[in-house]
Amino acid sequence: MASSSFVAIATFAFLALFMGSSTAQLSTNFYSSSCPNLLTTVKSAVQSAISKEARMGASLLRLHFHDCFVNGCDGSILLDDTSSFKGEKTAAPNLNSARGFDVVDNIKSAVEKACPGVVSCADLLAIAARDSVVTLGGPSWNVKLGRRDSKTASQGAANSSIPPPTSSLNNLISRFQALGLSTRDMVALAGSHTIGQARCTNFRAHIYNDTNIDSSFAQTRQGNCPRTVGSGDNNLAPLDLQTPTAFENNYYKNLVNRRGLLHSDQELFNGGSTDSLVRTYSNSESTFNSDFVTGMIKMGDISPLTGSNGEIRKNCRKAN
Ligand code: HEM
Numbered sequence: 001m002a003s004s005s006f007v008a009i010a011t012f013a014f015l016a017l018f019m020g021s022s023t024a025q026l027s028t029n030f031y032s033s034s035c036p037n038l039l040t041t042v043k044s045a046v047q048s049a050i051s052k053e054a055r056m057g058a059s060l061l062r063l064h065f066h067d068c069f070v071n072g073c074d075g076s077i078l079l080d081d082t083s084s085f086k087g088e089k090t091a092a093p094n095l096n097s098a099r100g101f102d103v104v105d106n107i108k109s110a111v112e113k114a115c116p117g118v119v120s121c122a123d124l125l126a127i128a129a130r131d132s133v134v135t136l137g138g139p140s141w142n143v144k145l146g147r148r149d150s151k152t153a154s155q156g157a158a159n160s161s162i163p164p165p166t167s168s169l170n171n172l173i174s175r176f177q178a179l180g181l182s183t184r185d186m187v188a189l190a191g192s193h194t195i196g197q198a199r200c201t202n203f204r205a206h207i208y209n210d211t212n213i214d215s216s217f218a219q220t221r222q223g224n225c226p227r228t229v230g231s232g233d234n235n236l237a238p239l240d241l242q243t244p245t246a247f248e249n250n251y252y253k254n255l256v257n258r259r260g261l262l263h264s265d266q267e268l269f270n271g272g273s274t275d276s277l278v279r280t281y282s283n284s285e286s287t288f289n290s291d292f293v294t295g296m297i298k299m300g301d302i303s304p305l306t307g308s309n310g311e312i313r314k315n316c317r318k319a320n
Pocket of ligand 1: 055057058059060061062065096097098099163164165166167172186189190192193195196197198199200202239262264
């Protein structure tokens with residue numbers, strides 16, 4: 001009796017500790033008294049950036065993903081290189097590819113004007129990602145806040161943590177699993193590729209060498225992506241061939257028709273365990289939307305710095 005109640009108390013204490021140290025400190029009302037105009041300030045900056053260039057919504061969404069996958073959502077992707085570290089901007093998945101840093105600077109200065117020294121850059125990325133999705137016609141959700149910013153960044157960690165477009169289905173599943181994201185989360189989050197663009201270097205092998213691709217689609221893409229490595233590497237093509245600035249479930253319809261642009265995209269519908277989920281999302285925008293939101297909230301929960309860890313950067317590009 002005594003030992004079983006000890007076990008119960010110990011289990012409870014462990015759970016409380018565990019939950020407290022993971023994500024319990026993030027909350028949707030974190031800045032409601034310290035920066036009451038935060039959400040409207042960010043939204044109007046995001047809307048103005050997207051009205052100048054619709055692709056910017058995709059670029060901002062991807063920044064939050066690349067931030068969270070590298071040592072957690074801590075704003076590390078925003079740090080410029082210094083004499084003591086090489087940052088993430090020049091890591092392979094980001095070089096000549098990650099964009100929107102000037103827009104983040106604009107968001108940060110508008111927020112600093114309203115509430116100096118209060119809101120982290122990591123939280124600004126999370127809010128900007130949500131506002132981008134909403135502005136392009138996708139679902140909305142309440143963003144959990146209270147992340148703090150890292151003081152350093154790691155090019156090596158960015159190279160090893162962000163999945164490459166050559167990934168197999170098993171690789172994709174295990175990369176996401178390692179961060180606490182399920183296969184379902186992974187397939188739903190990949191639906192982000194319903195917006196934005198990719199460079200020829202990232203889809204060349206798929207359109208020339210893979211056989212699980214619609215041949216007329218491959219031919220069209222080959223028209224602006226030469227076979228020779230080094231030629232036209234930065235030429236762009238839309239990840240969703242029809243509507244790259246509208247957030248809906250067309251990505252999955254493309255996959256079912258073997259019109260995924262990246263090798264990794266088509267892996268999600270290639271005779272494996274995720275085919276049925278891709279079909280489900282292709283037929284039900286509401287199921288996709290609700291799983292996408294679940295996935296975004298889980299992704300935003302990856303290893304935040306909270307409490308007295310990290311700092312609130314004044315300038316998102318450098319530690320204070
Ligand atoms: C499943 C594994 C994933 C792989 C292998 C992958 C890979 C890629 C690649 C190679 C590009 C093109 C980059 C370039 O050519 O410059 C890209 C673009 C993009 N990715 Fe992913 N991605 C994945 C998951 C995600 C997730 C989870 C999100 C967001 C939650 C996301 C959001 C985006 C967006 C929005 C773009 C377009 C960005 C722009 O136009 O600026 N991706 N991704």
